[in-house]
Amino acid sequence: MTAEAARTTPANDAGTNAPPARGDRYTNRELSWLSFNRRVLAESENERYPLLERLRFLSISASNLDEFIMVRVAGLEGQVQRGIETQGIDGTSPRQQIAAIREQFSALEDRQQESLETLRGLLAEEGILIAAIDDLPESQQNWLAEYFESDILPLITPQAIDPSHPFPFVANKGIGVIFRLKRGKRQADLIEMVLIPSGAPRFVRVPGDDAIYVSIEQLVTRYADQLFPGFKVLGDGIFRVIRDSDIEVEEEAEDLVRYFRTAIQRRRRGRAVLLELDDDCDEVAETLLREQLEVEEAMVVKTGGMLGLADLSAICNEPRPDLKFEPFSPRYPERILEHDGDCFAAIREKDIVIHHPFESFDVVVDFLSQAARDPAVVSIKQTLYRAGDQSPVIAALIEAAQNGKAVTAVVELKARFDEERNIHWASELERAGVQVIYGFTDWKTHAKVSLVVRREEDGYRTYCHFGTGNYHPVNAKIYTDLSFFTADPALGRDAAKMFNFITGYIEPDDLEKLALSPIGLQEKLYELIDAEIANAKAGKPAGIWVKLNSITNRAMIDKLYEASQAGVEIRMVVRGICSLRAGLPGISENISVKSVIGRFLEHSRVWAFANGKTMPSRQAKVFLTSADAMSRNLEHRVEVMVPITNKTVHDQVLGQVMLANILDTEQSWVLEPDGQYHRMRQGDGGFNCHQYFMANPSLSGRGAALADHEVPRLTLRDGTT
Structure with missing residues (x-):
């Protein structure tokens, strides 16, 4: 369905002064997101980029699309099922939005497959093959057969599906292979399923001069005779499932940590939203999948290409610097170096802005690490929305608490897809003596603020960091964000009131600057x-x-x-x-x-x-x-x-x-x-x-040379400003 067909207000023919329909005045949120992902996908088609970077953009586009289905489409389908008719900004109902999404989703999936085929050909010319087993020489096929027997067979478990073997649970983003088999002339056909374990490698790299990658599901189908000796394979099919992965917080939840631990388990078993199948999927097996997963007809997608394109990110790690962006190392801010690495001295002299990833996120970590070790620092308060797996920020807060500082961490449990990680960090912080606060039940704490109180000669001084992005060192190498450091007393007082609002519900009514x-x-x-x-x-x-x-x-x-x-x-x-x-x-x-x-x-x-x-x-x-x-x-x-x-x-x-x-x-x-x-x-x-x-x-090193009366000029390569 087109956007025009989805409008609830018809075009007004009364004249040019009539107010436009809502569909003309606003763009639907979901369709605008799909437009954004098309722009991301277009980077995989950008001939100015190195090939492995183009492949990475393809995997990002696919990953984005998975999350969109898991959250946004699942939410709209939930509204339809509950009879909710809340209109989008453009006046469309949830049902109309889903219809428009499905049309564009199908075209986007097709374009992703086309991009993959183009990149496969170009990468093959560079000695990187995303290969079909039958296209490989016999020696490499023999190696794969041996590898399957030694490394893959112990990982996988074939499961029959019949009255005594119920249909197995397929995890979110899970990939599997379903077989229709026969043993002997008189026995009935048998359906077997093999689910690919999440810990198994999605792609197997074949030894040799070239980098040859074969998907694991190909191995399962190609060497099914090792799985099912004595059986004849009548048909098979590769499939993938996307499930509803949003978590709704109930206002009456008494213990947020316990609630989220339970909710995360529920999410893993969420309602199936999308079923992806390969074009050659056996008809009997396909019918069984549709029935058991209870996926609506329109959200079953069949493709002649590869499923789960987000996993292509593994191939992007191939050590071929000639096929990647030229390496870039962020600079450490000169202002901090001028003060021999003393963050507090530099901030005390003048406010500082750091532009990530062009300037290193290490300065944010160093700010907290210095606070953790400085005997003059009395307390640290910190918001945490996303912190990553190996978080130096968490380590600094733990060290500060162990050194006797009063440390408060506001950990947001509702950070989507980071809930489990944040529960883990909250436990680690609490064990170290950090006062952990989970904020509001019905509001997320998304502000990015650090507050450090230091005892100095003229009294206590507050140092603050305000960020536009998360305290996540990996993201800080990819995301462009701004970190603002200040010792402005008014901003320090306001930041303290913000923390009091989160920790004690004390609503600030006299903020000076924030x-x-x-x-x-x-x-x-x-x-x-x-x-x-x-x-x-x-x-x-x-x-x-x-x-x-x-x-x-x-x-x-x-x-x-x-x-x-x-x-x-x-x-x-x-x-x-x-x-x-x-x-x-x-x-x-x-x-x-x-x-x-x-x-x-x-x-x-x-x-x-x-x-x-x-x-x-x-x-x-x-x-x-x-x-x-x-x-x-x-x-x-x-x-x-x-x-x-x-x-x-x-x-x-x-x-x-x-x-x-x-x-x-x-x-x-x-x-x-x-x-x-x-x-x-x-x-x-x-x-x-x-x-x-x-x-x-x-x-951070440009300020001293600027005249007070002018904004710095940005000079382009052709000499214009």
Whole structure:
């Protein structure tokens, strides 16, 4: 079903002044996400990228699509089953949204398979083969047969399916092979299933000069005679299952840790949402799978290609630097080095902004590690949303507690797909003596804040770190985020009140500089937008620059529409979901939107307001935030927005980070009024913001040379500014 067919409000023929239908004014969230993933998939088709990086983008696209089915489609199907008719922002019902998603999902899956076939051919020319067993020489087939017998057979368990052997449970994202067998002429056909263990390698690398990879499910089907000696294989089929993986928190949950431990187990057995089958799946076996998994007809996908493309990430680790991006090592901030690695001395002298991944996340870890060991540090408070597997941040907090510091950690158990890991970290922290808080039952704590209190000669001083991204050292090598360090007493007092709000429900009503959601951040943004509207109406320069991951909140979109109609020039860099429609006559003709998709994942969130001057300028009001412009962030999460008033940091964020994203052409897609995106120019004369930041000096070392009256100029390769 097309987006037009899904609209609930018909086109109005009364004249051009009639208000547009909701489907013309807003883009559906789910369809906008699919559009974003098409942009990600397009990077696998980008001939300017090395081949293994293109393969990595394909695996990312497939992984994204899996999560979309597990959460978003599952949620919509749940609404349909419960008879919920809540409309999306574009006026479509859950049933209409599912119909539109299915149409686009099928096309996206086909395009992923086409991309894989193209990459298989190109990689083969470079000696990396994603091979079919029958295409290999006999010697390599013999090696695979021996490998199957010695390494795979002990891992797998064939299970008959009959009245005495019930249908086995297939885990989320589980891959299996189903067989129809016969032994002797008189016996009835037998159905057997082999599930691929999650710990088994998805791809087997065949020894040899070339890197030859064979999928494990191929081995199971090819060497079924070793599994079923004495049986004749009448038919087989490879399948994969995606299950509902969202967790809803019940308000009456008395113990969140116990609740989530149970909920994680339930999630593993969630309702099947999607069944993927290979084209040659045996008809009898397919019928059994459909019946037992109870998947709706429309969510059964058959393909002639490979299932589970997200697992291709394993092949991307092949040691072929010639087929990957040139290695990049982030710089350690010069400002910290100038103070012999003393984070507190550097921050005390002047606020600092760090631009990850171009500048090392190690400085964030060092800030906490120094606090853990410094005898003058009295207490540390820390929010933790995602911290990763081997987390140096957790290690620093544990060390601090063991050294006698008062350490408080706000661990968010509701961080999707990190719930189990966060429960583990919470237990480790508690054992070390850290006071662990789980925040609110019905709100996620998504703010990224560290607060360190230090005893100094003139009294206690508070040092803060505010981030746009998580305290996750692996993500910090891939995600572009901003870390802001400050010893501003007002921000320290506000941060302390934020922690008191989370730990003791003490709602702050007198914040000096910070804005928090869900108790005022949205209203603060409205106030700032209204000021730009007033400036535009008064004939003053008026503009808004904003960088977000997503914007779906209808009230915020309408406020930006109002600003556009008043003449405010609005430039938006929105990487992912964008329900706002740019360039609509009479509604948003003064709004431009672009999406930057490249080597690094754009993740920082910035708002800038012209404040009566032409952008960019020193007078502009600049804010960093952990929140996207989504209802969940503005209304159902604890988020923070911090003003940037230090001149150097202000210039770095506005005149470097924001401006570079706005000027980028090589990685940018422009949103058209019809909701579609087109890629901007690449090649000669283009500008790549990621390459710019990899090649230029770090932000934290640029401030001393800047004149007080000017914003730093960003110079492009062709000499223009």
